[in-house]
Amino acid sequence: MNIKLRTDEELRNLTYYLSKYDFQIKYSPGRYNIEADCLSRNPVLGANDNLEEQLKTNTPVSILETSNNFLEEKNIPIIFTVVDSPFSNxxxxxxxxxxxxxxxxxxxxxxxxxxxxxxxxxxxxxxxxxxxxxxxxxxxxxxxxxxxxxxxxxxxxxxxxxxxxxxxxxxxxxxxxxxxxxxxxxxKNRRHLDFKVGDTVFVDNGKKLNRKKLDELRIGPFIIIKKISNSIYKVNTNYRKSESNFFPHLEANSSA
Incomplete structure (x- = not known):
């Protein structure tokens, strides 16, 4: 694989994407994929023949419809995880x-x-x-x-x-x-809660570094509309970006 060196991109982005995606990176003018943007401004994804599954994170980078369509066309199962949880990569x-x-x-x-x-x-x-x-x-x-x-x-x-x-x-x-x-x-000090579709929950109010000192730590209650796995849920928060509605950290609404 020939990689065009870009000194204006951070190395951590380069190593992150190379380690997370089992793709052959090719180049074609006029195409746009954020997944490999750190390697080239015009990359195209081509799946390896021996690729059996694809690890994906809950970020705008990996939620892209074009990326998901590509995986579905190649019959590649998706393992859904998030970037800021213990079970992530x-x-x-x-x-x-x-x-x-x-x-x-x-x-x-x-x-x-x-x-x-x-x-x-x-x-x-x-x-x-x-x-x-x-x-x-x-x-x-x-x-x-x-x-x-x-x-x-x-x-x-x-x-x-x-x-x-x-x-x-x-x-x-x-x-x-x-x-x-x-x-x-x-x-030791954690308790697993099994939520169901229709349950009302509170969710973390964004990232810690993006909050003001007096902002609420959690917001809600919101309704769970889909269960992705035993630890990831899609919640109806009315956020404009669909990827912002996936949460790994939930707290039950005691009044529900």
């Missing part, structure tokens, strides 16, 4: 934040000016050669079996294919253990 967000922080430090290091694309390649290399706190191994080793330790070659222990398989299993076990621990802490 948080691993991508964490990776993007880590890379952006590393690039920011390198950009302002020693006052030497370098292209952000060069700095990004170096930061990705460092990221892949750094041991994860959770897994206990570096991504470069788990993915490719590459020895990324800093020991001299004379002191390095040769890893076999069997060792790599065992380490991958151990890394997976460590990841699951960490996930279950964090889930236990998160769920």
């Amino acid at each position: 948080g691993l991508n967000e964490r990776l993007n934040q880590t890379l952006v922080n590393k690039i920011r430090c390198k950009t302002n290091e020693n006052g030497v000016k370098k292209a952000w694309t060069t700095i990004a390649q170096n930061c990705v290399k460092i990221y892949n050669e750094t041991d994860y706190t959770v897994t206990g191994y570096a991504p470069g080793y788990l993915l490719y079996g590459k020895d990324v330790t800093i020991f001299p070659n004379e002191l390095k222990l040769k890893k076999t294919e069997s060792d790599l398989i065992q380490d991958r299993r151990k890394a997976l076990g460590n990841t699951i253990k960490s996930h279950n621990y964090n889930k236990k802490i998160y769920d």
